[in-house]
Amino acid sequence: MTILQLIQRPQLRGAEMFASQLSNELVQMGHSVLVVALFPGESTLPINATFILLNRPQHKRWNDVEGWKALAKLIKEHNVDVVQCNAGDTLKFAVFSQLFTGWKIPIIARNASMVSAYIKNPIIKLLNRWFYSKTQAIVSVSHLAAKDLNTLFPETTSKTTVIPIGINLQSFTPVAWKNASPTAFQMVHVGGFSFEKNHYGLLSIFEQWLHRFPDSHLHLIGDGPMREEIEQAVAKKKLTDKISFYGFSKEAINYMHQADVVVLPSSIEGLPGVILEAMYAKTPVIAYNVGGVSEVVQNNKTGFLIEKGDEKGFLQAIEQVKKEGKVARYILNANELVVQKFNNSYLAQQFEKIYYKIS
Numbered sequence: 001m002t003i004l005q006l007i008q009r010p011q012l013r014g015a016e017m018f019a020s021q022l023s024n025e026l027v028q029m030g031h032s033v034l035v036v037a038l039f040p041g042e043s044t045l046p047i048n049a050t051f052i053l054l055n056r057p058q059h060k061r062w063n064d065v066e067g068w069k070a071l072a073k074l075i076k077e078h079n080v081d082v083v084q085c086n087a088g089d090t091l092k093f094a095v096f097s098q099l100f101t102g103w104k105i106p107i108i109a110r111n112a113s114m115v116s117a118y119i120k121n122p123i124i125k126l127l128n129r130w131f132y133s134k135t136q137a138i139v140s141v142s143h144l145a146a147k148d149l150n151t152l153f154p155e156t157t158s159k160t161t162v163i164p165i166g167i168n169l170q171s172f173t174p175v176a177w178k179n180a181s182p183t184a185f186q187m188v189h190v191g192g193f194s195f196e197k198n199h200y201g202l203l204s205i206f207e208q209w210l211h212r213f214p215d216s217h218l219h220l221i222g223d224g225p226m227r228e229e230i231e232q233a234v235a236k237k238k239l240t241d242k243i244s245f246y247g248f249s250k251e252a253i254n255y256m257h258q259a260d261v262v263v264l265p266s267s268i269e270g271l272p273g274v275i276l277e278a279m280y281a282k283t284p285v286i287a288y289n290v291g292g293v294s295e296v297v298q299n300n301k302t303g304f305l306i307e308k309g310d311e312k313g314f315l316q317a318i319e320q321v322k323k324e325g326k327v328a329r330y331i332l333n334a335n336e337l338v339v340q341k342f343n344n345s346y347l348a349q350q351f352e353k354i355y356y357k358i359s
Contacts, residue, residue, distance in 0.1 A: 001081040008088035010041035012248040015087035023049040025348035068097035106136040113270040136358040142271040142292020166344040178244040180217035188259040193224030196268035257281035279334035302334035
Protein backbone atom coordinates (compact mmCIF):
# COMPACT_ATOMS: atom_id res chain seq x y z
CA MET A 1 0.00 0.00 0.00
CA THR A 2 1.02 3.65 -0.25
CA ILE A 3 1.39 5.54 3.02
CA LEU A 4 1.86 9.29 3.34
CA GLN A 5 3.66 10.36 6.51
CA LEU A 6 3.00 14.04 7.22
CA ILE A 7 5.59 15.81 9.39
CA GLN A 8 5.93 19.41 10.50
CA ARG A 9 9.40 20.16 9.12
CA PRO A 10 12.82 18.54 8.62
CA GLN A 11 14.10 18.68 12.21
CA LEU A 12 15.86 16.25 14.52
CA ARG A 13 12.95 16.11 16.95
CA GLY A 14 11.33 12.99 18.36
CA ALA A 15 8.16 13.09 16.23
CA GLU A 16 10.03 13.59 12.97
CA MET A 17 12.78 11.11 13.82
CA PHE A 18 10.29 8.37 14.65
CA ALA A 19 8.26 9.08 11.51
CA SER A 20 11.47 8.73 9.50
CA GLN A 21 12.47 5.47 11.18
CA LEU A 22 8.95 4.06 10.83
CA SER A 23 8.90 5.00 7.15
CA ASN A 24 12.18 3.19 6.56
CA GLU A 25 10.82 0.05 8.22
CA LEU A 26 7.62 0.21 6.13
CA VAL A 27 9.68 0.51 2.95
CA GLN A 28 11.62 -2.61 3.93
CA MET A 29 8.27 -4.36 4.43
CA GLY A 30 7.40 -3.60 0.80
CA HIS A 31 5.20 -0.53 1.15
CA SER A 32 5.49 2.69 -0.81
CA VAL A 33 6.03 5.61 1.58
CA LEU A 34 6.00 9.38 1.05
CA VAL A 35 7.35 11.56 3.85
CA VAL A 36 5.92 15.04 3.32
CA ALA A 37 7.25 18.01 5.34
CA LEU A 38 4.94 21.02 5.57
CA PHE A 39 7.36 23.78 6.54
CA PRO A 40 11.02 24.61 5.78
CA GLY A 41 13.74 23.13 7.97
CA GLU A 42 17.51 22.95 7.97
CA SER A 43 18.03 19.39 9.19
CA THR A 44 18.52 16.26 7.10
CA LEU A 45 16.38 13.39 8.30
CA PRO A 46 17.52 9.75 7.91
CA ILE A 47 14.84 8.86 5.36
CA ASN A 48 15.09 6.03 2.81
CA ALA A 49 11.55 6.67 1.57
CA THR A 50 10.47 9.36 -0.90
CA PHE A 51 10.86 12.76 0.74
CA ILE A 52 8.86 15.79 -0.39
CA LEU A 53 9.19 19.31 1.05
CA LEU A 54 6.07 21.41 0.53
CA ASN A 55 7.92 24.46 1.87
CA ARG A 56 4.72 26.16 3.04
CA PRO A 57 4.78 29.40 5.09
CA GLN A 58 3.92 28.45 8.67
CA HIS A 59 2.21 31.78 9.40
CA LYS A 60 -0.47 30.85 6.83
CA ARG A 61 -1.29 27.45 8.34
CA TRP A 62 -4.88 28.52 9.10
CA ASN A 63 -5.62 29.69 5.56
CA ASP A 64 -3.07 27.99 3.30
CA VAL A 65 -5.37 27.10 0.42
CA GLU A 66 -2.47 26.55 -1.99
CA GLY A 67 -0.79 24.23 0.51
CA TRP A 68 -3.97 22.22 1.03
CA LYS A 69 -4.28 21.86 -2.74
CA ALA A 70 -0.63 20.75 -3.00
CA LEU A 71 -1.21 17.99 -0.44
CA ALA A 72 -4.37 16.86 -2.24
CA LYS A 73 -2.44 16.73 -5.52
CA LEU A 74 0.22 14.47 -3.98
CA ILE A 75 -2.43 12.15 -2.57
CA LYS A 76 -4.07 11.82 -5.99
CA GLU A 77 -0.84 11.50 -8.02
CA HIS A 78 0.64 8.81 -5.78
CA ASN A 79 -2.64 6.97 -5.18
CA VAL A 80 -2.18 7.23 -1.40
CA ASP A 81 -4.08 4.73 0.77
CA VAL A 82 -3.64 6.34 4.18
CA VAL A 83 -2.35 9.63 5.63
CA GLN A 84 -0.56 9.59 8.99
CA CYS A 85 -0.23 12.92 10.82
CA ASN A 86 2.78 13.15 13.10
CA ALA A 87 2.36 15.88 15.74
CA GLY A 88 2.47 19.64 15.41
CA ASP A 89 0.25 21.25 12.77
CA THR A 90 0.02 18.14 10.61
CA LEU A 91 -3.47 17.01 11.68
CA LYS A 92 -4.87 20.50 11.24
CA PHE A 93 -3.28 20.75 7.77
CA ALA A 94 -4.58 17.37 6.62
CA VAL A 95 -8.12 17.98 7.86
CA PHE A 96 -8.32 21.39 6.19
CA SER A 97 -6.92 19.93 2.98
CA GLN A 98 -9.50 17.14 3.03
CA LEU A 99 -12.34 19.54 3.82
CA PHE A 100 -11.35 22.06 1.15
CA THR A 101 -10.45 19.67 -1.71
CA GLY A 102 -12.68 16.68 -0.96
CA TRP A 103 -10.24 13.75 -0.85
CA LYS A 104 -11.53 10.72 1.09
CA ILE A 105 -8.34 8.95 2.23
CA PRO A 106 -8.42 7.85 5.93
CA ILE A 107 -6.40 9.91 8.41
CA ILE A 108 -4.41 8.58 11.37
CA ALA A 109 -3.33 10.99 14.10
CA ARG A 110 -0.26 10.16 16.15
CA ASN A 111 -0.56 11.46 19.72
CA ALA A 112 2.96 11.81 21.11
CA SER A 113 2.42 13.87 24.26
CA MET A 114 0.03 14.86 27.02
CA VAL A 115 -2.38 17.03 25.04
CA SER A 116 -4.17 18.45 28.08
CA ALA A 117 -0.96 20.28 29.02
CA TYR A 118 -1.19 22.29 25.81
CA ILE A 119 -4.94 22.61 25.16
CA LYS A 120 -6.29 25.09 27.73
CA ASN A 121 -8.30 27.61 25.75
CA PRO A 122 -11.97 26.52 25.25
CA ILE A 123 -11.93 27.57 21.60
CA ILE A 124 -8.72 25.63 20.91
CA LYS A 125 -10.22 22.65 22.70
CA LEU A 126 -13.32 22.84 20.51
CA LEU A 127 -11.22 23.04 17.35
CA ASN A 128 -9.07 20.06 18.36
CA ARG A 129 -12.17 18.03 19.16
CA TRP A 130 -13.29 18.70 15.59
CA PHE A 131 -9.86 17.80 14.15
CA TYR A 132 -9.82 14.47 16.00
CA SER A 133 -13.39 13.75 14.85
CA LYS A 134 -12.07 13.67 11.28
CA THR A 135 -9.62 10.84 12.01
CA GLN A 136 -10.25 7.14 11.48
CA ALA A 137 -7.60 6.09 14.01
CA ILE A 138 -5.43 7.62 16.73
CA VAL A 139 -2.14 6.10 17.84
CA SER A 140 -0.91 7.22 21.28
CA VAL A 141 2.68 6.87 22.32
CA SER A 142 1.84 5.65 25.83
CA HIS A 143 -1.11 4.46 27.91
CA LEU A 144 -1.01 7.64 29.97
CA ALA A 145 -1.00 9.80 26.84
CA ALA A 146 -3.97 7.82 25.55
CA LYS A 147 -5.84 8.21 28.86
CA ASP A 148 -5.10 11.93 28.84
CA LEU A 149 -6.46 12.34 25.29
CA ASN A 150 -9.51 10.16 25.94
CA THR A 151 -10.33 12.07 29.12
CA LEU A 152 -10.13 15.38 27.28
CA PHE A 153 -12.08 14.03 24.28
CA PRO A 154 -14.04 10.90 25.38
CA GLU A 155 -15.26 10.30 21.82
CA THR A 156 -11.69 9.39 20.78
CA THR A 157 -11.57 6.34 23.07
CA SER A 158 -12.97 3.80 20.62
CA LYS A 159 -10.42 4.61 17.91
CA THR A 160 -7.31 5.00 20.07
CA THR A 161 -4.52 2.42 20.05
CA VAL A 162 -1.26 2.54 22.01
CA ILE A 163 1.92 1.94 20.04
CA PRO A 164 5.05 3.27 21.76
CA ILE A 165 7.95 5.01 20.14
CA GLY A 166 10.76 2.68 19.11
CA ILE A 167 14.45 2.61 18.28
CA ASN A 168 16.70 1.24 15.59
CA LEU A 169 18.92 -1.59 16.77
CA GLN A 170 22.40 -0.42 15.84
CA SER A 171 26.07 -0.51 16.75
CA PHE A 172 27.91 2.34 18.45
CA THR A 173 30.86 4.47 17.37
CA PRO A 174 33.25 6.54 19.52
CA VAL A 175 32.62 10.29 19.83
CA ALA A 176 34.66 13.09 21.34
CA TRP A 177 33.44 14.98 24.39
CA LYS A 178 33.35 18.76 24.05
CA ASN A 179 35.47 20.65 26.61
CA ALA A 180 35.33 17.80 29.10
CA SER A 181 38.06 15.81 30.78
CA PRO A 182 37.87 12.15 29.73
CA THR A 183 38.05 11.17 33.41
CA ALA A 184 35.08 13.33 34.42
CA PHE A 185 31.73 11.90 35.43
CA GLN A 186 29.84 12.44 32.16
CA MET A 187 26.14 13.38 32.41
CA VAL A 188 24.09 13.66 29.21
CA HIS A 189 20.74 15.30 28.54
CA VAL A 190 19.16 14.98 25.10
CA GLY A 191 16.16 17.12 24.27
CA GLY A 192 14.92 20.32 22.66
CA PHE A 193 15.34 23.57 24.54
CA SER A 194 11.69 24.12 25.43
CA PHE A 195 9.93 24.71 28.73
CA GLU A 196 8.71 21.12 29.16
CA LYS A 197 12.29 19.77 29.18
CA ASN A 198 12.92 21.75 32.40
CA HIS A 199 16.49 22.87 31.72
CA TYR A 200 16.37 25.27 34.67
CA GLY A 201 15.56 22.37 36.95
CA LEU A 202 18.43 20.41 35.41
CA LEU A 203 20.84 23.28 36.02
CA SER A 204 19.73 23.39 39.65
CA ILE A 205 20.33 19.66 40.06
CA PHE A 206 23.72 19.81 38.37
CA GLU A 207 24.87 22.83 40.37
CA GLN A 208 24.08 20.99 43.61
CA TRP A 209 25.85 17.89 42.30
CA LEU A 210 29.02 19.86 41.53
CA HIS A 211 29.35 20.98 45.15
CA ARG A 212 30.05 17.35 46.08
CA PHE A 213 31.53 15.98 42.88
CA PRO A 214 33.34 18.79 41.03
CA ASP A 215 34.96 16.44 38.51
CA SER A 216 31.71 16.14 36.53
CA HIS A 217 30.50 17.52 33.21
CA LEU A 218 27.01 18.05 31.79
CA HIS A 219 26.48 17.64 28.04
CA LEU A 220 23.33 19.25 26.58
CA ILE A 221 22.43 17.80 23.19
CA GLY A 222 19.62 19.48 21.28
CA ASP A 223 18.44 22.85 20.11
CA GLY A 224 15.34 24.99 20.39
CA PRO A 225 13.86 28.37 21.29
CA MET A 226 15.22 28.47 24.85
CA ARG A 227 18.82 27.52 24.04
CA GLU A 228 20.23 31.08 24.11
CA GLU A 229 18.40 31.77 27.38
CA ILE A 230 19.87 28.64 28.98
CA GLU A 231 23.34 29.47 27.67
CA GLN A 232 23.07 32.87 29.35
CA ALA A 233 21.94 31.22 32.59
CA VAL A 234 24.97 28.89 32.48
CA ALA A 235 27.30 31.83 31.92
CA LYS A 236 25.70 33.75 34.79
CA LYS A 237 26.27 30.76 37.07
CA LYS A 238 29.91 30.61 35.83
CA LEU A 239 29.49 27.01 34.70
CA THR A 240 30.64 27.32 31.08
CA ASP A 241 33.64 25.10 31.79
CA LYS A 242 31.35 22.40 33.23
CA ILE A 243 28.46 22.43 30.75
CA SER A 244 28.75 21.93 26.98
CA PHE A 245 26.15 22.68 24.31
CA TYR A 246 26.08 20.49 21.19
CA GLY A 247 23.00 21.54 19.24
CA PHE A 248 21.18 18.86 17.26
CA SER A 249 23.37 15.82 16.74
CA LYS A 250 22.92 12.58 14.85
CA GLU A 251 25.47 11.14 17.27
CA ALA A 252 23.22 11.53 20.33
CA ILE A 253 22.95 7.79 20.96
CA ASN A 254 26.75 7.44 20.77
CA TYR A 255 27.20 10.18 23.36
CA MET A 256 24.66 8.41 25.56
CA HIS A 257 26.54 5.14 25.10
CA GLN A 258 29.74 6.77 26.38
CA ALA A 259 28.04 8.64 29.22
CA ASP A 260 27.94 7.60 32.84
CA VAL A 261 24.29 8.60 33.15
CA VAL A 262 21.44 10.03 31.06
CA VAL A 263 19.21 12.50 32.93
CA LEU A 264 15.70 13.64 31.98
CA PRO A 265 14.02 15.89 34.58
CA SER A 266 11.20 16.90 32.20
CA SER A 267 7.99 18.47 33.48
CA ILE A 268 5.93 17.09 30.55
CA GLU A 269 6.57 14.01 28.39
CA GLY A 270 4.78 11.46 26.27
CA LEU A 271 7.14 8.52 25.99
CA PRO A 272 10.59 9.95 25.21
CA GLY A 273 12.69 8.01 22.71
CA VAL A 274 15.80 9.32 24.46
CA ILE A 275 15.10 7.00 27.38
CA LEU A 276 14.75 3.98 25.11
CA GLU A 277 17.97 4.84 23.29
CA ALA A 278 19.84 5.21 26.59
CA MET A 279 18.52 1.85 27.75
CA TYR A 280 19.58 0.24 24.49
CA ALA A 281 23.01 1.86 24.91
CA LYS A 282 23.26 0.27 28.38
CA THR A 283 23.56 3.59 30.19
CA PRO A 284 21.67 4.29 33.43
CA VAL A 285 18.60 6.54 33.12
CA ILE A 286 17.23 8.90 35.76
CA ALA A 287 13.94 10.64 34.94
CA TYR A 288 11.03 12.41 36.56
CA ASN A 289 7.79 10.41 36.74
CA VAL A 290 5.78 12.31 34.13
CA GLY A 291 3.69 11.18 31.15
CA GLY A 292 4.50 7.69 29.96
CA VAL A 293 7.99 7.55 31.48
CA SER A 294 6.87 5.05 34.14
CA GLU A 295 5.82 2.62 31.40
CA VAL A 296 9.51 1.95 30.68
CA VAL A 297 11.42 3.24 33.71
CA GLN A 298 10.66 1.08 36.74
CA ASN A 299 12.51 2.30 39.79
CA ASN A 300 15.60 0.18 40.54
CA LYS A 301 14.46 -2.34 37.92
CA THR A 302 15.15 -0.58 34.62
CA GLY A 303 16.36 2.82 35.86
CA PHE A 304 15.50 5.46 38.44
CA LEU A 305 12.05 7.05 38.53
CA ILE A 306 11.90 10.22 40.60
CA GLU A 307 8.77 12.14 41.51
CA LYS A 308 8.49 15.41 39.61
CA GLY A 309 10.36 18.25 41.31
CA ASP A 310 12.19 16.03 43.84
CA GLU A 311 15.70 17.33 43.23
CA LYS A 312 17.03 15.67 46.38
CA GLY A 313 15.78 12.29 45.18
CA PHE A 314 17.28 12.96 41.75
CA LEU A 315 20.66 13.72 43.30
CA GLN A 316 20.53 10.55 45.41
CA ALA A 317 19.87 8.52 42.27
CA ILE A 318 22.85 10.09 40.48
CA GLU A 319 25.02 9.25 43.46
CA GLN A 320 23.85 5.63 43.39
CA VAL A 321 24.65 5.44 39.67
CA LYS A 322 28.11 6.85 40.29
CA LYS A 323 28.69 4.32 43.04
CA GLU A 324 27.47 1.26 41.10
CA GLY A 325 28.80 2.15 37.66
CA LYS A 326 27.39 0.59 34.48
CA VAL A 327 27.31 -3.03 35.62
CA ALA A 328 24.15 -2.97 37.74
CA ARG A 329 21.45 -5.54 36.97
CA TYR A 330 18.81 -2.92 36.13
CA ILE A 331 20.91 -1.80 33.14
CA LEU A 332 20.69 -5.27 31.59
CA ASN A 333 16.96 -5.43 32.40
CA ALA A 334 16.41 -2.13 30.60
CA ASN A 335 18.34 -3.26 27.54
CA GLU A 336 16.39 -6.51 27.30
CA LEU A 337 13.08 -4.64 27.59
CA VAL A 338 13.92 -2.26 24.75
CA VAL A 339 15.25 -4.93 22.40
CA GLN A 340 12.19 -7.13 22.89
CA LYS A 341 9.33 -4.61 22.91
CA PHE A 342 10.52 -1.29 21.51
CA ASN A 343 12.41 -2.04 18.32
CA ASN A 344 11.08 -0.34 15.20
CA SER A 345 10.74 -3.51 13.15
CA TYR A 346 8.18 -4.88 15.59
CA LEU A 347 6.35 -1.55 15.94
CA ALA A 348 6.08 -1.08 12.17
CA GLN A 349 4.08 -4.31 12.01
CA GLN A 350 1.64 -2.87 14.56
CA PHE A 351 1.18 0.27 12.48
CA GLU A 352 0.67 -1.86 9.37
CA LYS A 353 -2.26 -3.66 11.04
CA ILE A 354 -3.97 -0.32 11.64
CA TYR A 355 -3.37 0.85 8.07
CA TYR A 356 -5.01 -2.26 6.66
CA LYS A 357 -7.87 -2.04 9.14
CA ILE A 358 -8.94 1.49 8.15
CA SER A 359 -8.03 1.60 4.43
